[in-house]
Amino acid sequence: MEKRLLAAILLSMGILFGWQYFMRTFYPQKPPAPPATQTAVPSPEPAPVTAPVVSTTGSSTAPVDPAAAAGVAAVAEPERTVTVQTTHWTARFTNRGAVPVSWVLTAGPDDKPIQSSDGTALELIPEVGVREVGAPLRLGVPGDDAATARFNSSTYRVELKDGNGAVVQLPADEPIVVADDQTIELAFTLVDAATHQTLTKRFTIVGGLFDLGLVVEGSPVPPSMAVVVGPRIGDQTIRTEGTYAYSPPLAAIGGEDGKAKYVHGGEVASGGNHTVESVPHWAGITDNYFAMAVAATNESRSPSVVSNVKLKYDEKDTKEHDFLSVSIPVSNGKLMRVFVGPKDPHVFDAVNARAKTELGAAIDLSGLINYGWFGFLVRPIIPIIDWALQLTNRLTGNYGWSIIVVTAIFNLLFFPLRYKSSVSMKRAAKLQPRMKDLQERMKKVKPTDPAFKELQSEQFALMKEGNPLGGCLPLLLQFPFFWAFFVYFTTSFVVRKQPWVGWVHDLTAPDPHYVLPVLMCAAQIGSMLVMPMPNSDDPVMKMQRRLMTWVMPIVFTYFFFVAAPSGLMLYWMTLNLAGIGIQFAINKMMPPDLKDVPVPVPAASGKKSKKGGSRELVGSEK
Numbered sequence: 252m253e254k255r256l257l258a259a260i261l262l263s264m265g266i267l268f269g270w271q272y273f274m275r276t277f278y279p280q281k282p283p284a285p286p287a288t289q290t291a292v293p294s295p296e297p298a299p300v301t302a303p304v305v306s307t308t309g310s311s312t313a314p315v316d317p318a319a320a321a322g323v324a325a326v327a328e329p330e331r332t333v334t335v336q337t338t339h340w341t342a343r344f345t346n347r348g349a350v351p352v353s354w355v356l357t358a359g360p361d362d363k364p365i366q367s368s369d370g371t372a373l374e375l376i377p378e379v380g381v382r383e384v385g386a387p388l389r390l391g392v393p394g395d396d397a398a399t400a401r402f403n404s405s406t407y408r409v410e411l412k413d414g415n416g417a418v419v420q421l422p423a424d425e426p427i428v429v430a431d432d433q434t435i436e437l438a439f440t441l442v443d444a445a446t447h448q449t450l451t452k453r454f455t456i457v458g459g460l461f462d463l464g465l466v467v468e469g470s471p472v473p474p475s476m477a478v479v480v481g482p483r484i485g486d487q488t489i490r491t492e493g494t495y496a497y498s499p500p501l502a503a504i505g506g507e508d509g510k511a512k513y514v515h516g517g518e519v520a521s522g523g524n525h526t527v528e529s530v531p532h533w534a535g536i537t538d539n540y541f542a543m544a545v546a547a548t549n550e551s552r553s554p555s556v557v558s559n560v561k562l563k564y565d566e567k568d569t570k571e572h573d574f575l576s577v578s579i580p581v582s583n584g585k586l587m588r589v590f591v592g593p594k595d596p597h598v599f600d601a602v603n604a605r606a607k608t609e610l611g612a613a614i615d616l617s618g619l620i621n622y623g624w625f626g627f628l629v630r631p632i633i634p635i636i637d638w639a640l641q642l643t644n645r646l647t648g649n650y651g652w653s654i655i656v657v658t659a660i661f662n663l664l665f666f667p668l669r670y671k672s673s674v675s676m677k678r679a680a681k682l683q684p685r686m687k688d689l690q691e692r693m694k695k696v697k698p699t700d701p702a703f704k705e706l707q708s709e710q711f712a713l714m715k716e717g718n719p720l721g722g723c724l725p726l727l728l729q730f731p732f733f734w735a736f737f738v739y740f741t742t743s744f745v746v747r748k749q750p751w752v753g754w755v756h757d758l759t760a761p762d763p764h765y766v767l768p769v770l771m772c773a774a775q776i777g778s779m780l781v782m783p784m785p786n787s788d789d790p791v792m793k794m795q796r797r798l799m800t801w802v803m804p805i806v807f808t809y810f811f812f813v814a815a816p817s818g819l820m821l822y823w824m825t826l827n828l829a830g831i832g833i834q835f836a837i838n839k840m841m842p843p844d845l846k847d848v849p850v851p852v853p854a855a856s857g858k859k860s861k862k863g864g865s866r867e868l869v870g871s872e873k
Contacts, residue, residue: 328406333437334426337458338362339592341426348403349439349452350386352376354591356541359744360461360598366748367488375541375591377564380482380574384560387480387536387543388465388589390452391578392473393556402450407439431459454589461592462602464609465545468584475553478545478587481576482560485538490564490572502557502577503544503619505533511618516573519559531555532612534579535590535619539759540744542594542619545579546606547587553580586610593744594620596634620742629735636732636739640746650758651751654818655825662829665728666836673837677845686710733823740816751817758818767820768813774827775804781834 332352333344339362343353356373359365367373376387385403392398411419411427414434421427429435437454448470455464467478483500492499502514506529519525534555535544556578561571581587588606592598599617606614622630636657643653689710696703740746740759750756754764762768779800812820 328408328441330406331409333409333411333421335429335435335437335456336426337429337456337460338431339459339461342591344437344439344454345386346407346409346439347405348386348389349407349441350389350403352381352386354387354543356592359593360595365593367486369488371488373541374487375484375543377483377487377574379562379564383562384482384574384576385479387482387484387576388545389479390467390581391477391479393475393477395473397445398473401443401445402441405441405444407441407452410438410440412436412438429456429458433458460601461598462588462590462605465587465589466584467581467587472581472583474551476581477553477556477578478547478581479558479576479578480534480543480545481536482574483572484536484543484591485541489538490568492572499573500536500538500575501621502555502575503535503537503542503621504529504531504555504557504577505546505615505618506530507532509613509615511621513621514557514575514577516559516561516575519557519573519575521559521561521571521573523559525557525559527555527557529554531579533606533614533616533618534577535616536575536577537594537619537621539741540594540747541592542616543589543591544616544619545587545589546610546612546614546616547579548582548585548610548612549580550582550585551580555579588614590616594742595744596620596637622738622742623734625731625734628731629738632731632735633739633743636735637743637745649751650746650749650818651755651821654758654821658822658825659829661732662826662833666833668728669833670837670840673834674842674845677841681845686714729826733826736822737815737819740818746818749818751821755817758821759816761814762817762820765813767817767824768808768815771812771820771824771827772804772808774824774831775808776801778827778830778834779804781831 328346330345330347333346335342335344339356339358339360341353341355341357342351344351354375356365356375365373390399390402392402409421411421412435413419416436419435427435434455434457437456438451439453440449440451442449450469450472451467453464453466453468455466457463465478467476481500481502485500499516501516504512504514504527506512508529512527512529514525514527530552531547531549531554533544533546535542537544558576558578560574562574563571579587586609588602588610590602596617599615599619602616603614606612606616622633639657639660640650640653643656644650647653647656689706693703693706693710696706743759746758748757748759751758754766755762812823
């Protein structure tokens with residue numbers, strides 16, 4: 252029974268993590284190219300930015316000359332940039348297309364400074380994406396490439412208003428500093444050179460928030476117009492892609508049913524489009540820890556369209572990356588909410604509340620966090636993990652020690668169930684001879700014989716008394732928690748770049764010296780040594796035990812856990828160490844009538860030990 256249980260658990264882990272080995276083997280990670288040094292507030296007067304847009308109908312992604320596309324001269328408004336600086340971010344807007352071309356996060360929800368993965372300023376908008384695809388929050392008109400080009404490549408007139416609606420003079424070279432709770436409005440107005448109609452994009456910014464208001468209004472706007480988010484929003488210093496260290500940015504779309512749908516780059520060919528068949532209430536681009544999303548009323552009830560372009564960051568880059576964008580329909584003159592920042596559940600709660608109040612629709616941006624295949628299992632567990640880690644962190648002051656404390660506490664909470672399961676397994680082993688006797692007797696009785704039913708009833712009674720399946724419960728319960736910790740450390744902004752001790756500087760990154768994977772492997776071997784498994788003189792059984800005890804932990808560590816987040820390794824190591832101690836305690840607390848019960852060797856081995864059974868479990872009491 253134990254061998255089959257262990258084989259099932261190992262098979263499950265192989266299925267869950269095997270694809271990582273496939274990706275590591277056939278798509279090996281490349282070292283990131285050295286990023287250019289960035290500053291929190293870039294120069295307010297950069298070179299002109301040409302922002303050609305990917306057509307939402309799947310047309311060519313090559314840059315479009317707006318004058319040639321429209322057949323008229325470009326608007327003569329001089330090009331300029333406007334820098335806005337708040338407590339948590341600094342953004343640079345250009346009036347060419349009325350879009351942000353830089354968005355640097357400077358502080359997290361706790362007001363502590365944050366940086367990119369390599370320690371430089373945390374830029375969320377890729378420069379190459381702006382140049383080759385278009386800037387985020389650009390406009391798209393499906394089926395009308397000329398209008399799309401004009402709206403995104405023409406220069407707009409810029410106007411700044413304070414919280415009372417009064418026009419304020421724009422500073423020449425200084426950023427607009429917005430204090431907490433202060434409100435400003437940036438209005439970009441364009442007189443369309445082709446139609447002579449007016450189009451305005453209004454950004455309402457409140458200091459201290461990660462979200463802002465956006466209104467697109469015109470006389471009129473095309474009925475199919477959409478706002479496009481992307482391309483490839485996230486930490487731009489990370490160029491490698493993998494399951495643990497970094498997941499490629501993906502498009503997330505929240506439907507009116509409250510469920511989020513995700514589109515990965517591999518699902519959309521370069522230069523192609525993918526229509527998400529639902530009525531979106533919000534849509535965005537996200538990486539592991541950061542996102543940009545737009546929530547809208549979507550009166551047209553049109554679907555979102557995901558587009559993709561494969562690009563290299565620079566000539567030194569050896570691999571093309573997916574630069575995804577996603578559109579959401581515009582309602583003329585209707586307020587939209589734009590979120591740009593860390594994917595923190597507490598931040599989402601406040602953003603959702605404002606969006607619901609101002610848009611009059613239920614918005615849940617927590618769908619930007621992709622919980623994976625087993626989201627239904629881990630979603631209710633992750634808030635518990637987060638609460639426990641936050642609470643213990645107040646005492647320890649270190650999330651690494653908090654992981655150890657929380658993991659130990661979780662194991663103690665499961666102690667009664669593990670004890671009951673161990674007793675159940677022992678009792679099932681004690682009843683095994685009677686069960687085999689019943690099976691032999693049932694073979695000699697016809698199913699139509701009344702005695703057969705009596706034997707069946709006795710068999711069911713023995714199964715209920717022993718309940719060997721109860722031994723599966725601790726293993727089954729550990730899986731959702733293991734997966735929840737995995738999701739937590741690959742999506743939670745709270746533990747991002749949090750150190751533990753010495754060489755472990757980031758619990759969400761792999762151990763640079765592989766110390767934790769080695770310790771975890773040793774702890775896994777130790778837990779296998781004390782796990783209830785039968786001994787036998789059968790060479791096949793001995794080999795199976797050696798493979799499961801020594802080879803499997805090493806193989807899984809090498810292929811699946813070497814690149815895992817340090818926090819996950821710390822959790823798994825503590826789980827195994829605590830399990831060793833708990834198993835020894837259970838062995839000492841075993842009822843007297845079960846202490847000396849051997850676990851029988853499976854019949855398939857064809858061997859019997861002396862005294863009619865196998866030797867006692869390793870670690871159990873004689």
